[in-house]
Amino acid sequence: MSYAFKDFHWTRHIPIKNYFLPKTLSEALNILAEYQGRALVVAGGTDVLPQLRRREIDAEALVDITHLPDLKSIEERGERIALGALVTHASITSSPLVREKAKLLADGAGYLGSPQIRNIATVAGNLVSGQPAADTSTPLLALDASVTIASKDGERIVPLTKFFLDTGKTILDCRREILTRIEFNALKEHHGCCYLRLSQRKALALPILVCGVLVKVDKKRRVIEEAAVALGPVAPIPFRAIRVEEALRGSPISKEIIEAVGTIAIEECNPRDSLLRGSSLYRKEMAKVFVKRGLQKALAQVGFPVT
Amino acid sequence: MGTVKISFKLNGCDMNVEVLPNTLLVDLLRDVLGLKGTKVGCREGECGVCTVLLEGEAVNSCILPAVKVGGKSVVTIEGLVKENGQLHPIQQAFISEGAVQCGFCTPGMIMNAKALLDKHPHPSDGEIRSGISGVLCRCTGYRKIVQAIKTASQAGGRK
Incomplete structure (x- = not known):
């Protein structure tokens, strides 16, 4: 039986040889360059440490960016809000600015993991992990977020819609590059928004379905000017339901349009059958329910209850 | 290394x-x-x-x-224990309310309760539940744990 224990029981050992806490961005990038892909960037480490222990990823060294300066702020910059890479889920959830002007992101961040995880895990890390069920990805997609990526060659700014490539894979190479900043739209009073989440339990459970909805209404004409609907994990990456948004744009607020886009939402999803998350059929049906419910809630917020 | x-x-x-x-x-x-x-x-x-x-x-x-x-x-x-060996009010409440079964989750529960009460000295039931949502009690004795935290908060369980 000791053979079975050794093979199947967890090991406590984290297989890294060095742990760096650089004080500047250029120092961090230099260490990454020296290690030529064998060092990995880490911030909160709540995803990376368990993955290293389970041998799902491999690294010789960790480059911890939590001592880098100026990456902890949450700032309003004109029409946008900027987050430094070290902003945690707990600080997003309790930020008055985010609660007022990007409520769906505050709500999404409040669902992630547990209080202990939210105190440590960063929003930037949640994006870099590239999971289609990440609780901040769909709100940020709906808020037209962009991310700043720093590398030895300089900085580049990438819209979040171009950031995710596949499950667990993004355009960022976390062995050579560092996500330094996230920017997204600050909402105004004619915006309604909501974040919906379906999971097996109310705490510490991975989502079966998440949906971020945003509407901008013309109150005089009773028309939906713009809408953003983001969904996950019903495809390899979280995504904006473009056809749903197109159908909503310029449409009068009505029960009929909400019913119609619910049906379109089903066609936009391509979930797998999953023992953890339920069947494809169930999740497609729930995507329809969530898009409709999300729109109803967002519209009710701006004074247009549709029942 | x-x-x-x-x-x-x-x-x-x-x-x-x-x-x-x-x-x-x-x-x-x-x-x-x-x-x-x-x-x-x-x-x-x-x-x-x-x-x-x-x-x-x-x-x-x-x-x-x-x-x-x-x-x-x-x-x-x-x-949490004072220098003279006196238990912290949260620890005391866990004992008086019978909130310890096998005891394995107890340190985790108490440390989360401490973090919660330091921020919100008088939490609602909902706040207590979400405050300990990151700790699993496999004896499933949550009801008495929540009660113990409530008792500690009423006894001024911050210090």
């Missing part, structure tokens, strides 16, 4: 220790410093029995590299 020197405050005392780059805080506390009050459950950040306070915030010490606590303050379950 070279060691790293770190200095931090542990339960109010200055500590200077040498750790390996891959040492986790929970292993430093239990195996090197001999503080076995903090438990190890899943090593995944799921079960919460390894919770300690880092700068006053509840964190899972099983997924926290020890080098990260350099220059910071850490409080473990041992740090």
Whole structure:
């Protein structure tokens, strides 16, 4: 039986040889360059440490960016809000600015993991992990977020819609590059928004379905000017339901349009059958329910209850 | 593999220790410093029995590299007892309310309760439940745990 224990029981050992806490961005990038892909960037480490222990990823060294300066702020910059890479889920959830002007992101961040995880895990890390069920990805997609990526060659700014490539894979190479900043739209009073989440339990459970909805209404004409609907994990990456948004744009607020886009939402999803998350059929049906419910809630917020 | 020197405050005392780059805080506390009050459950950040306070915030010490606590303050379950051996009001409430069954989750529950009561001295039932949502009690004795935290808050369980 000791053979079975050794093979199947967890090991406590984290297989890294060095742990760096650089004080500047250029120092961090230099260490990454020296290690030529064998060092990995880490911030909160709540995803990376368990993955290293389970041998799902491999690294010789960790480059911890939590001592880098100026990456902890949450700032309003004109029409946008900027987050430094070290902003945690707990600080997003309790930020008055985010609660007022990007409520769906505050709500999404409040669902992630547990209080202990939210105190440590960063929003930037949640994006870099590239999971289609990440609780901040769909709100940020709906808020037209962009991310700043720093590398030895300089900085580049990438819209979040171009950031995710596949499950667990993004355009960022976390062995050579560092996500330094996230920017997204600050909402105004004619915006309604909501974040919906379906999971097996109310705490510490991975989502079966998440949906971020945003509407901008013309109150005089009773028309939906713009809408953003983001969904996950019903495809390899979280995504904006473009056809749903197109159908909503310029449409009068009505029960009929909400019913119609619910049906379109089903066609936009391509979930797998999953023992953890339920069947494809169930999740497609729930995507329809969530898009409709999300729109109803967002519209009710701006004074247009549709029942 | 070279060691790293770190200095931090542990339960109010200055500590200077040498750790390996891959040492986790929970292993430093239990195996090197001999503080076995903090438990190890899943090593995944799921079960919460390894919770300690880092700068006053509840964190899972099983997924926290020890080098990260350099220059910071850490409080473990041992740090709640007064110097004269008197239990913390939260610990006392767990005993008086019968909130301890097998006891394995108790340190994690109490440290999360401490973090909660330090921020919200008089939490609602809902706030208590979400405050301990990151700790699993496999005896499923949640009702009495919630009651104990409520009792501690009424007794002024902050100190």
